[in-house]
Amino acid sequence: MRKLLATSLLPYAKLRNAWRPGLRILMYHRVAQLAAYDQLTVSPERFAQQMQELAQHEVVSLQDGLRALQSGALRKPLIAVTFDDGYLDNLTEALPVLRRYRIPATIFITTQFCDQALRHPRYGSQGAQRLHLDWDEVAALAREPGITIGSHTLTHP
Template sequence: MYGESMLRKLAQRTVPQAAILLYHRVADTARDPQLLCVSPENFAGHMEVLRSRYLPSPLSARESWQPGSVVVTFDDGYADNLINAVPLLRRYLIPATIFVTTGFVGDAKRPYWDELADLFLWSAVLPKRLQLPLNGQTKAWEFGLEGPVDPSWNLLDGTSCARQDAYLVLCDHLRLSATAERVETMALLREWAGRGCANSGERRFLTEQELRRLAEEEDIEIGAHTQNHANLALLSAAEQRSEIVEGRQRLQDICGQPVRCFAYPYGTRLSYARLTQRILQKEGFDCACSNFGGVVFPVVSRYQLPRFLVRDWSADEFASRLAEYLQ
């Protein structure tokens, strides 16, 4: 027979401690092929649900989480996190952690998924043919006189033209490429197109000044997300450490405060390794967030915290999904 104290301990280990939410952008846009955006109206509804039904908690307060705790996080460092999300977080008194890829700060570099979208999906004219070596084989597309893709198209809609197919194939390829190969492939594409891939302005990243303002917000914590949004599992130990440590150092230099939490780019179990977790622990990070579903139980490793990816749902749908998640 189990004693009362043993039953209590078993219950504590099997009751969800918290749910961590993963957002990327808060913006109204007609173009969202990666489904990264939640509209300000829907985001406000989400925050109202959290404030009225749950216990909004900081990521750094793990020791005080209890059943019903919900943590808000953002990945990448888009400018609309400051412009659109922060005022709503303030209104509903919701703390949040924003994981920033330092190579994107100030648009010094652009993520390949945004650059590919501007090139393949929205540009008015493309050369008629593209041929690229991918994974030891040659991949070719014929674009002919195809015009820009319907702005409402997204990656769940399937493909009906060469532009869409090229975009999805190259996104998948670059997601599984080491940083050097990714840089080389993007350079080949710019050369092929005969121009740089102009930024549409819809997907701007934080400037250094904006990042400092974000760090000054009382309930906002800044977290690290590597220098180059690297797929860490593809890198050597030295390369992983460089991406992690140098990315954090730049954040600390800009924000003037310690950075203690981390989020794995892509965040699937194939996007990092045990070695990555050991590096984070050795370098003094308190925790690391993934991008696979699940709630946080007391037995979950603090270097593999699961997150609940949020889409552009209405408040009612968000509430229903979160209730199901935390039941």
């Protein structure tokens, strides 16, 4: 019985610690409506719910969060939002939600993906579509208030 209680209460104990002073970095890949489950993708509805909840807390740019962490001046919990790989839906699905809730985000671009349409077996027939941002879209995101562009890798090995 003790073991059962301990394991069932563990997630709540972790949540309690989530709001202690420190920097929490939430990392996303895609925001899309897919037919099948994909661990790298969150639905637009779920993403909007998550951002609505986050907006009630102190969400900062990754740069500001790291600066506060390095200075040792963290007196409250801070949250930073990031996206990996530079998927097109970061612009089409995530950006409107980020704007609505005034949430800053850093989008890490895999630069090779900007230069070509890549097929990805993970996404089946949808993988034949262009999945990643092109350079003009990266530039448009870089002009958005609260959006920072970073480099992920060249080739995403």
